[in-house]
Amino acid sequence: MRTSSKRWFAVFVLPTFIAFCIAFLVPFIMGLYLSFCEFRTVSDAQFVGLQNYIRAFSENSDFINSLWFTVKFAFTAVISINVIAFLLALLLTRGIRGTNLFRTVFFMPNLIGGIVLGYIWQLIINGVLYNYGYSITSNAAFGYWGLVVLMSWQMIGYMMIIYIAGIQNIPTAILEAARVDGAGPLRTLRSIIIPSVMPSITICLFLTITNSFKLFDQNLALTAGAPSKQTQMVALDIYNTFYGRIGSEGVGQAKAVIFFILVAVVALLQLYFTRSREVEN
Amino acid sequence: MSKKLLSLILCISLLLSVMLLAGCGDRGSADVYFLNFKPESADVYTEIAKKYEEETGVSVKVVTAAANTYEQTLKSEIAKSNAPTIFQVNGPIGYESWKDYCLNIEGSDFAKLLSDDTLAIRDANGEGIYAVPYVVEGYGIIYNDAIMKKYFALSDKTVEIDSADQINSFATLKAVAEDMTAHKDELGIKGVFASTSLSSGEDWRWQTHLLNVPLYYELRDSEDYTDPTIAGLNAKEVAFRYAQNYKNLFDLYINNSITEKGLLGSKSTSDSMAEFALSQVAMVQNGNWAWSQIKDVKGNTVAEDDIKFLPLYTGITDEENQGLCIGTENYLAINKNASEDQQKKSLDFLYWLFSSETGKDYVTNKLDFITPFNSFSEAELPNDPLAREVVRYMNDENVNTVTWIFTSFPSDVFKTEVGGALLEYAQGNKEWTDVETTVKSMWKSERE
Numbered sequence: 001m002r003t004s005s006k007r008w009f010a011v012f013v014l015p016t017f018i019a020f021c022i023a024f025l026v027p028f029i030m031g032l033y034l035s036f037c038e039f040r041t042v043s044d045a046q047f048v049g050l051q052n053y054i055r056a057f058s059e060n061s062d063f064i065n066s067l068w069f070t071v072k073f074a075f076t077a078v079i080s081i082n083v084i085a086f087l088l089a090l091l092l093t094r095g096i097r098g099t100n101l102f103r104t105v106f107f108m109p110n111l112i113g114g115i116v117l118g119y120i121w122q123l124i125i126n127g128v129l130y131n132y133g134y135s136i137t138s139n140a141a142f143g144y145w146g147l148v149v150l151m152s153w154q155m156i157g158y159m160m161i162i163y164i165a166g167i168q169n170i171p172t173a174i175l176e177a178a179r180v181d182g183a184g185p186l187r188t189l190r191s192i193i194i195p196s197v198m199p200s201i202t203i204c205l206f207l208t209i210t211n212s213f214k215l216f217d218q219n220l221a222l223t224a225g226a227p228s229k230q231t232q233m234v235a236l237d238i239y240n241t242f243y244g245r246i247g248s249e250g251v252g253q254a255k256a257v258i259f260f261i262l263v264a265v266v267a268l269l270q271l272y273f274t275r276s277r278e279v280e281n
Numbered sequence: 282m283s284k285k286l287l288s289l290i291l292c293i294s295l296l297l298s299v300m301l302l303a304g305c306g307d308r309g310s311a312d313v314y315f316l317n318f319k320p321e322s323a324d325v326y327t328e329i330a331k332k333y334e335e336e337t338g339v340s341v342k343v344v345t346a347a348a349n350t351y352e353q354t355l356k357s358e359i360a361k362s363n364a365p366t367i368f369q370v371n372g373p374i375g376y377e378s379w380k381d382y383c384l385n386i387e388g389s390d391f392a393k394l395l396s397d398d399t400l401a402i403r404d405a406n407g408e409g410i411y412a413v414p415y416v417v418e419g420y421g422i423i424y425n426d427a428i429m430k431k432y433f434a435l436s437d438k439t440v441e442i443d444s445a446d447q448i449n450s451f452a453t454l455k456a457v458a459e460d461m462t463a464h465k466d467e468l469g470i471k472g473v474f475a476s477t478s479l480s481s482g483e484d485w486r487w488q489t490h491l492l493n494v495p496l497y498y499e500l501r502d503s504e505d506y507t508d509p510t511i512a513g514l515n516a517k518e519v520a521f522r523y524a525q526n527y528k529n530l531f532d533l534y535i536n537n538s539i540t541e542k543g544l545l546g547s548k549s550t551s552d553s554m555a556e557f558a559l560s561q562v563a564m565v566q567n568g569n570w571a572w573s574q575i576k577d578v579k580g581n582t583v584a585e586d587d588i589k590f591l592p593l594y595t596g597i598t599d600e601e602n603q604g605l606c607i608g609t610e611n612y613l614a615i616n617k618n619a620s621e622d623q624q625k626k627s628l629d630f631l632y633w634l635f636s637s638e639t640g641k642d643y644v645t646n647k648l649d650f651i652t653p654f655n656s657f658s659e660a661e662l663p664n665d666p667l668a669r670e671v672v673r674y675m676n677d678e679n680v681n682t683v684t685w686i687f688t689s690f691p692s693d694v695f696k697t698e699v700g701g702a703l704l705e706y707a708q709g710n711k712e713w714t715d716v717e718t719t720v721k722s723m724w725k726s727e728r729e
Contacts, residue, residue, distance in 0.1 A: 015294065040378065041360035060726075126547050137480070137546030138708050224481035226546060227710065228701035243353050245692040245727065246378035 035253040040246070052254035056241075062229060063255055066237040067262075073144065073233065074212035077151045081208050082201075085156045089163030090193075103164070107157035114154075118221020121150045136223060143223040143231030150218055155211065159204045166200030167193065198278040205270055213263045234259050311342035312626045316358055316365035318351050318611060321573050325647045329640070333633060339626050349482050352693070355379075359616070366619040366627040370412050371610045372688025373514055376402045383411040384615040384624060391632045396655040402612055412612035415635065416650040419590070419607040419671035420490055420568030422454075426587040428563040431468055432461050445589065451526075451596035455533055461563060462537045468563070472539030475553035475565035477531075479707060483549040484700035486566055491530065492699065492720070493606055493687040494593050495523035500686055513689030519724045524717045526595035534566070535707050542707050550574075558583055566593065569667035572649065576665075590670040593683070605674045608685025609653070651675075691727035698723045 030042065035052055037045035056063055088106060092099050109117070125136050125146050136142045170193060178188050194201075216235035219225070225232030225240070232240070238259060242252030317326050323345040330341035344365070346354035351369065358365050359382060370376045376383065386392045387410040395401055395413060402412040429445040432438065439460045440453065448454050461473045477487065496513070499522045503512035521527075535542050539562050550567070551574060557565040558578035565571075575583060592603045615627050634640040636656040644650050649663035651671060662672055674680055690696060702719040705711040 040381070041356055043360045044381070122547075126544075130544060133541055133543045135544045135547040137704060138543055138710070226481050226701065227705050227708070228698075240694075240697075243356070244694040244697065246374075 031253060032257060035250065035257045037253075038247065038250050040249065048250065052250040053258070055248075055251045056255045056258065059251070062232070062237055062241070063234070065229065066232045066234045069144075069231065070213060070215075070233045073147055073151075073215070074209060076148050077155075077212045078205065078208045080148060080152045081155045081159055082204055084152065085159035085204065086163050088156065088160045089167055090189075092160070093164055093167045103161070106160055109154050109156075110158045112154070114215075114217030115221045117150060117154055118218045121146060121153075122222050137226040140227060140230035143226070146222055147215070147219065147231070150222060151212065151215065154218070155208060159208065162200050162204050163197060166197035170196045195277075198274065202271065202274040202278065205274055206267055209270055210263060210267050213259075213266070311340040312623060313339060313341040313367065313630045314363065314365045314623075315341060315343050315367040315627075315630075316351075316355060316369070317343055317345040318369040318371075319570075320345055320348050321570065322648050325643065328647070329634065329643050332639060332643075333630060336639070337629075337633070339630065341630060364616055364618065366616050366623045367631065368614055368616060370402070370612050370614050372612065372685075373402060373510070374688060374690070374692070375610075376412055376612070376614075379614065380404070380411065382614070382617055384617040385409040385411060386413070386615055386628065389628050389632075391628050391635070394632070394635055394654040394656050396653055400609070400653055412614040414609040414612050414653055416611050416648075417607060417609050417653050417671075417675075418568050418570060418611075418651070419605040419674065420566070421593055421605040422564050422566050422591040423557065423571065423667065424564045424589055424591055425557065425560060425562075425583050426589050427584060428468055428470060428560065432457070432464065432563075435464060435467065438464070445591070448591055448594070449601045451529055451533075451594040451600065454591070454594050455529075458533055458537045458564075469560075470539075470563055471556075471561045473537040473563050474534045474539070475556040475562045476540040476548035477534045477538055477545050477707065478548040478550050478553050479545045479700065479704040480547055480549055481697075481700070484703065485696070486550065487531065487703055488696045488700035489687045489690065490568070490606065491566065491593065492527065492690075493685060494530075494595055494597075494683060495521065495527045497606075497683050497686045498523050498526075498597055500689075509684060509686045510689050513686045516689075517725065517728055519721060521717055521720045523595070523597065524713075524720070526597055528713055528716075530593060530595045531703070542709065545707050546704050554578065564591075569649075569651075569665070569671045572665040572667045585666050588666040588670075590667065590674065592674075592680075602680050604677065604680030604682040605671060606683040606685060607671060607675060608688070610685060610688050691724055695723045695727040 034042065034045055036047060036049060038048045038052075039045035092102055092106075112120075122136060125142065129135055129138070129142065134142070136146055174192055174196075175188065178192050183191065214235055215233055216239070219231070219233045219236050220239075223231045225236055229237075234255070238252050238255045241248050241255060315326065315330070317323060323343075326343045326345070330343045334340050344354075344358070351371075355365070355368055359368070368379075368382075370379050370383070392398070392401065392410045392413055398410070400414050401410040403409055404411060424445055426445060433443045433445070440456045442448065442453060442457075445457075448457060458473045461468060461470075465472065478484065479487070496519060497509055499519060500506075500509040500512040500516065503509065503516070506512035506515065535545065538545070539556055540548060553565050554567065554571055554574040555578050556562045558575045558581040560582045572588075575581065575588070590605055592600075592605055594600055594603065597603070613631065615624050619627070635644060635652060635654050641657060641661060644652060645657070645661050645663050649665050649668055651662060651668055662668065675682065699716070699720055702711060702716045706713060706716050
């Protein structure tokens, strides 16, 4: 049995492997190569060396500006999403009436697509700002906070579910022992619950950080960078560079590669730091 | 049991993925693949394709790019093995970027249809025909004559003239617009001008069309070139000499608008057209293509006979004889990399569309195109009110048409940046001089 399953291994892995190649490996390598090329469509590339990488920074300050905006956004969004999601998870693991209903309701925004959410929130925010003679494009701060609210609204439910799973995994014996030893709710939270859910924190931070950095459709639908690219995030800047001007396709591609490296580094650093704080149960 | 089930599932998934892969390759490849630029005509083109297949047996596939995404769609479509055989370039700048894909069609029946072959796009040496314009369009200020008549009938109006067609300069237009704003309750309108839509992707009426006017006058005075479009293509810099004129009209729009200045950033072109169609406003800047939008607004209250055009007066000296802005940015090109058979069939299709009785009927009555082709007689013109107005202005020998020189604007980035600056100016976050600087500096940097 064992040998036969080994023999069949290749056959069963093949479809997934082909799919992985087509959908990920080949485009990725092509993308890497294209970032060193000048091209119009992906099939007529001409090698130009590092020129695109230089142009990405020298041509204008859009890339740096959008990078800075993205970092600011990611910082706020990661904190707001994780803090609120964790608090909701604590609340919804206390066995209060209607827990399941609340969990479902909080999770639901996550099922709506980013573009739709972006337009819905644009309507809501404009609806409020209209009363004061403003719209979301009047001030970059409106767009910034709009994005934070939108992203939080969308991601909190998902993160909450992960935290709930983590909290429910804590053995009741430990919690009871803590109570017997006289630990108050805050002490229990700090010394028992948080260390025990470190694995969930790792995964939640990873998901929120990468998603906040890569945000595209919500950004496009909510503000599309207005006013004057001040609320443009990196992904949108890459898209606009690629399509905005003839001959800039390679520059967009180079920005995308830099962006990939950046996100990978940030995510790996975060994984390293939170992993080291995880405790064995 | 469960192992058997598992291996069964694995087998099925294997089978499915193989089928999926096979399925990908075998999507029907049509003889002619037309990538359409105009979303408003998408349905008509599909109908035309069906009709053509019935008549000749040649299959035509029509794909329409969503508004403002033509370049993106073309970029990804043309890299495919079933690439579009007919695609569109938006003038000389567009040709520059797609010249490796444009077939020389000089001498083909389709190219010979052009009544004036100087309109066609040629290569850098002025040879060959690589793209052919297929529709002539005009834009200006569309006004609702019913509301204008109501205004001119007022006893306490402050202007001398007594009908809208006597408006022949910016000064009169301004006097009329401002007086109408003062009387807007009596006229039953919410503002004189429809929203100056400045949300992203919806600002082309200002950063492209309106900007065409001052830059046309500047480039027309170029010493080196007689054709302002060619002057524009060769201009390394612009002085934006008529910036004040641009500001004149733009300010008039936003100061007498239905929408507060701070809210313009959330308005779209279709919002503006709806406001016009519902008679909430008297005027809107747009072109004759907007007729289908006005017509299709639910609860439309504008009578067909009341829709008229005014030129874009900006206070330029001797503008009394200025006409509409008329030109084209729609050029058809044949894909050089398509098979010879496909190229021939594509040219045949276009020839049929613009010369056969059936084809011409679609073009004039369904697509509402004013074409630059000699196969169309004087009588074969679209019947919508705006197209009729454009033809009227074109045929009037006393007016000077402002040609479309925006096809020589350096890039989309240039337009987007100008649009962004206009938005911030309208919202009061920027000064007018910042807009001027943006136009000048972006032209220079994008031309490089």
